[in-house]
Amino acid sequence: MQLSVVLLLGLALTIVSSKSYHNGEMKAMTRILNELQISRRTGSSGWSYSDPAIWSLAYPNCAGHKQSPINVKTGIARDLYQDEEFEGFNLDSFYDIPSGDFTAINNGHTAQISLPSGAYTTTGGGLDGTYNALQFHFHWGADDASGSEHAVDGGRFPLEMHIVHTKEGYSIGGTPDALAVSDGLAVLGVFFELSDDDNEDLAPLIDALETLKDSEVGASISVPAFDVSVLIPENFEDLYRYQGSLTTPPCSEAVVWTLFKETIPISEAQLSAFRALPSHHGHIQPNFRPLQDLHGRHIYST
Numbered sequence: 431m432q433l434s435v436v437l438l439l440g441l442a443l444t445i446v447s448s449k450s451y452h453n454g455e456m457k458a459m460t461r462i463l464n465e466l467q468i469s470r471r472t473g474s475s476g477w478s479y480s481d482p483a484i485w486s487l488a489y490p491n492c493a494g495h496k497q498s499p500i501n502v503k504t505g506i507a508r509d510l511y512q513d514e515e516f517e518g519f520n521l522d523s524f525y526d527i528p529s530g531d532f533t534a535i536n537n538g539h540t541a542q543i544s545l546p547s548g549a550y551t552t553t554g555g556g557l558d559g560t561y562n563a564l565q566f567h568f569h570w571g572a573d574d575a576s577g578s579e580h581a582v583d584g585g586r587f588p589l590e591m592h593i594v595h596t597k598e599g600y601s602i603g604g605t606p607d608a609l610a611v612s613d614g615l616a617v618l619g620v621f622f623e624l625s626d627d628d629n630e631d632l633a634p635l636i637d638a639l640e641t642l643k644d645s646e647v648g649a650s651i652s653v654p655a656f657d658v659s660v661l662i663p664e665n666f667e668d669l670y671r672y673q674g675s676l677t678t679p680p681c682s683e684a685v686v687w688t689l690f691k692e693t694i695p696i697s698e699a700q701l702s703a704f705r706a707l708p709s710h711h712g713h714i715q716p717n718f719r720p721l722q723d724l725h726g727r728h729i730y731s732t
C-alpha cells in the first residue's frame with residue numbers, strides 16, 4: 431500500500447515536471463491525488479460515510495442525476511398501474527429454505543448475507559425479466575431517529591434492508607455488465623419500524639450479527655440458511671418504484687428500486703446488534719447515504 435502511494439505520487443510529479451502534459455493527464459493526476467486523499471482518510475476501503483460529499487472525486491457516477499437514496503414524496507407519485515399492465519411480484523423462492531449455509535460478512539460498511547447462487551429469483555412487480563438475488567444487507571443509524579437510506583415524505587426508519595438482484599444474463603463487472611445498463615440491478619428495499627417486543631422471526635439474523643460482532647472486519651462466516659421470507663413484508667403488492675443508483679461507490683445508475691410500504695417490526699435490543707458491529711475505526715454507525723435530488727425523475731406507487 432505504502433509503496434503504491436509512493437509510486438503514484440512519483441507518477442504525478444513526473445507528469446507535472448514534464449511541462450508537456452495534456453488535459454487528460456492533468457485529469458488523471460487530479461483523480462489519483464483525490465483517491466490518495468480519500469484512501470488516507472478512510473483506510474484501504476477507499477470511501478467512508480464520514481465524507482459522502484467527496485465520493486464523486488474518485489467515483490464520478492456519485493455526482494450523477496439519477497442517484498439514490500431519495501425522499502419519496504407520496505403526493506407526486508404516479509400510479510404504477512397506469513402505464514403498463516402490472517403483474518404482482520412472484521417471490522415464491524424466498525419462501526423455500528435452501529440446503530447448506532449462507533455466508534455472512536461485515537465488510538466494514540455493512541453486514542451482508544450472501545445467498546447461494548440461483549437459489550432466489552424475483553419476477554413480476556413491473557420488472558422486465560427475471561432477476562437473481564445475490565445478497566442482502568442493511569443500513570442503520572446511531573439512534574432510532576435515523577438509519578434508513580430512503581425517506582417517505584421526510585420520515586425516516588431506524589433500519590432499511592436491501593435485497594440486491596442482477597438481471598438474468600448479466601453480472602456485476604462481467605459481460606454484459608449489470609452496472610452498465612439502467613435496469614441491470616433490481617433492489618428490494620424493506621423498512622423496519624421500532625417495536626416494544628423482539629421480533630422472534632429475526633432471531634437467526636441477529637445470531638449471525640452476534641457472531642460477526644466478535645469477528646474481524648472483512649471476515650466471512652458461515653451461518654445456517656434461514657427463512658428469508660420473514661424479512662419481506664406479507665403485503666408486497668403495495669410499493670414505491672423509481673429509477674436510481676447504488677447508494678455506495680461506484681454509485682452506478684443501474685438500479686430499478688422497489689420500496690415496500692409495509693414495515694417489519696424490530697426491537698431496540700435487536701437494533702443494537704447492528705450498531706455493535708465493528709468498523710475499521712470503531713463501530714459501523716451510521717451507514718446511510720444522504721438523500722439525493724430527484725432531478726425530474728418520476729416516482730411510481732401501487
Ligand SMILES: [Zn+2]
Nearest residue numbers: 567569592677
Ligand atoms: Zn444498500
